Amino acid sequence: MNGAHRLAQIPAGVQCFVGEEARRRRRIEQTAIGVFEGWDYEEIIPPLFDYADVFTGESLSARTYSFVGRDGSVLALRPDFTSLLAKIAAGRLRDRPAPIRLYYSGEVVRYEPPKAGRQSELFQMGLEHLGGDPRAADAEILTIAAECLDRLKVSGFVLTLGHVGVFTGLLEGSDLEPARLEDLRDRVEAKDAQGIRRALAGADLSQDASSGLERLATLAGGPEVLDEAAEVVGGCPAAADAVNELRTVSEALDRAGLGSRLAVDLGEVRGLDYYTGIVFRVFAPGLGFEVGGGGRYDTLLARFGRPLPAVGFMLGLDRVALLLARQKGEPLPARAPAEAVTALDLGSALAEARAKRAKGARVRFGSEGDR
Amino acid sequence: MSLTVALSKGKLFSGTQELFRRAGLPFPDGETRRLVVSLGELRFLFVKDKDVPTYVEYGVADCGIAGRDVLLEAGSDVFEPLDLGFGRCRLVVARPAGSAPATDGASTVRVATKYPKVATGHFLSRGMSVEVVSLAGSVEIAPGLGLADCIVDVVETGRTLKENGLVEVEDVALSSARLVVNRASFHAQRAEVSRLVETLERTLR
Numbered sequence: 001m002n003g004a005h006r007l008a009q010i011p012a013g014v015q016c017f018v019g020e021e022a023r024r025r026r027r028i029e030q031t032a033i034g035v036f037e038g039w040d041y042e043e044i045i046p047p048l049f050d051y052a053d054v055f056t057g058e059s060l061s062a063r064t065y066s067f068v069g070r071d072g073s074v075l076a077l078r079p080d081f082t083s084l085l086a087k088i089a090a091g092r093l094r095d096r097p098a099p100i101r102l103y104y105s106g107e108v109v110r111y112e113p114p115k116a117g118r119q120s121e122l123f124q125m126g127l128e129h130l131g132g133d134p135r136a137a138d139a140e141i142l143t144i145a146a147e148c149l150d151r152l153k154v155s156g157f158v159l160t161l162g163h164v165g166v167f168t169g170l171l172e173g174s175d176l177e178p179a180r181l182e183d184l185r186d187r188v189e190a191k192d193a194q195g196i197r198r199a200l201a202g203a204d205l206s207q208d209a210s211s212g213l214e215r216l217a218t219l220a221g222g223p224e225v226l227d228e229a230a231e232v233v234g235g236c237p238a239a240a241d242a243v244n245e246l247r248t249v250s251e252a253l254d255r256a257g258l259g260s261r262l263a264v265d266l267g268e269v270r271g272l273d274y275y276t277g278i279v280f281r282v283f284a285p286g287l288g289f290e291v292g293g294g295g296r297y298d299t300l301l302a303r304f305g306r307p308l309p310a311v312g313f314m315l316g317l318d319r320v321a322l323l324l325a326r327q328k329g330e331p332l333p334a335r336a337p338a339e340a341v342t343a344l345d346l347g348s349a350l351a352e353a354r355a356k357r358a359k360g361a362r363v364r365f366g367s368e369g370d371r
Numbered sequence: 372m373s374l375t376v377a378l379s380k381g382k383l384f385s386g387t388q389e390l391f392r393r394a395g396l397p398f399p400d401g402e403t404r405r406l407v408v409s410l411g412e413l414r415f416l417f418v419k420d421k422d423v424p425t426y427v428e429y430g431v432a433d434c435g436i437a438g439r440d441v442l443l444e445a446g447s448d449v450f451e452p453l454d455l456g457f458g459r460c461r462l463v464v465a466r467p468a469g470s471a472p473a474t475d476g477a478s479t480v481r482v483a484t485k486y487p488k489v490a491t492g493h494f495l496s497r498g499m500s501v502e503v504v505s506l507a508g509s510v511e512i513a514p515g516l517g518l519a520d521c522i523v524d525v526v527e528t529g530r531t532l533k534e535n536g537l538v539e540v541e542d543v544a545l546s547s548a549r550l551v552v553n554r555a556s557f558h559a560q561r562a563e564v565s566r567l568v569e570t571l572e573r574t575l576r
Contacts, residue, residue: 218452220558283559289428
């Protein structure tokens with residue numbers, strides 16, 4: 001490729017924001033941070049890169065930009081914040097008593113096929129609640145998520161709640177080979193009841209478990225789905241426990257006035273190697289994919305030597321910005337006009353500009369002939 | 372609020388028309404050249420069959436009707452709540468009649484196909500290396516011309532394969548028409564989506 005052409009070009013997957021667009025993004029970020037601070041979370045600014053093996057699991061390693069450091073160690077640009085925060089909470093903050101509440105806001109980098117709201121460089125705002133009473137933490141995180149969306153003036157948003165324990169509980173004691181398990185997971189995720197039946201054909205599973213798995217395709221809707229779910233998984237204690245956890249959290253949120261924002265989706269079975277409990281996503285009219293989500297991951301911190309249960313939530317700033325643009329809500333407030341300061345004499349012009357700045361005015365400094 | 376449905380005028384059109392008619396749902400006249408047609412509570416988009424999953428995944432359409440073969444190739448993240456039963460076909464590996472099976476012969480299989488992703492996955496999962504020649508159509512002539520050793524393509528009756536001197540050697544997947552639904556629409560417009568899914572499901576019973 002010709003060098004001059006390359007210099008003008010921008011690599012695929014990265015973005016550049018100027019002026020009003022940048023202001024919109026900062027405003028979204030400040031709104032979210034305001035909510036995180038309001039719930040007494042502390043900011044953490046983790047490193048931009050770390051050893052590559054910090055970021056394993058959740059098929060992240062395949063999407064990581066990694067490189068070799070000067071000392072030969074394999075490093076990676078952060079593809080997410082959660083692993084880094086878990087490492088820091090287990091290491092540097094190991095003497096800090098649980099629960100630990102942390103929030104972050106910044107870019108992550110992943111190899112992604114370019115799609116709407118899915119560049120290689122993503123801006124994430126989120127928080128992690130480490131330790132503490134798990135049900136209280138789950139409910140707190142969901143409440144904070146709802147407050148963020150309210151304050152961002154996202155209309156019609158829905159928090160869809162699932163629990164990976166329903167799926168794993170129904171499969172407890174079974175011994176499906178990995179390819180079949182992946183096929184089954186994929187069909188549950190697609191809500192394809194016939195596909196689930198085909199994936200289970202000939203598998204050594206109890207009748208209760210098979211019919212329960214098939215029902216996962218249709219166990220989605222309002223919170224009343226949990227009643228139906230309790231009947232479906234009644235014969236399977238681990239799955240019934242999961243449904244009970246969901247019920248505890250959903251009833252608490254309902255009593256707190258968030259009932260109309262909740263939906264249940266028991267076919268939500270992504271990230272099974274990572275999530276261990278409640279999982280949720282945020283959807284809103286105007287955007288075909290989620291604007292954020294999160295869930296409980298009780299085994300990650302043990303990897304770093306401090307077994308603590310944990311739950312987290314993340315909003316994608318790029319997606320929030322896209323959603324708000326599509327929903328055409330409130331316009332961005334205009335900036336106060338700048339006062340022009342020009343004078344023939346440079347020294348006196350600077351003095352005048354400084355005096356105006358000291359009073360808090362916005363100034364545009366220039367010489368005569370500037371516009 | 373109304374629902375937007377993405378459809379193609381390809382091979383699934385008549386089956387879709389028939390299903391909607393039986394379900395008592397509005398459906399555009401097949402003669403229309405308009406690409407966006409609103410009828411009552413439904414808005415229809417006519418797009419290329421391979422683009423249906425894209426429109427639905429991005430949420431430009433809330434629902435769509437697409438073949439499982441197309442969905443497998445697209446790998447889109449959409450819900451597939453209903454197998455609509457029509458448009459049945461199979462994705463198969465076919466090779467020239469009398470040629471040796473690929474599994475123990477050449478180290479690399481050269482395969483011509485309109486389904487590069489499905490074909491690659493199929494051979495790699497069997498531990499074979501594969502060179503995919505991606506074509507837009509007339510895939511059946513590729514082996515005879517020396518462009519590939521075999522093809523991965525859909526068959527309904529098998530006649531095209533036979534007339535081009537090919538025989539099926541392996542099934543890759545079964546396909547039929549599916550109702551697909553966008554994830555966000557499923558939850559954010561639950562009432563409308565459920566009504567459509569239930570109406571179609573009742574009709575299929």
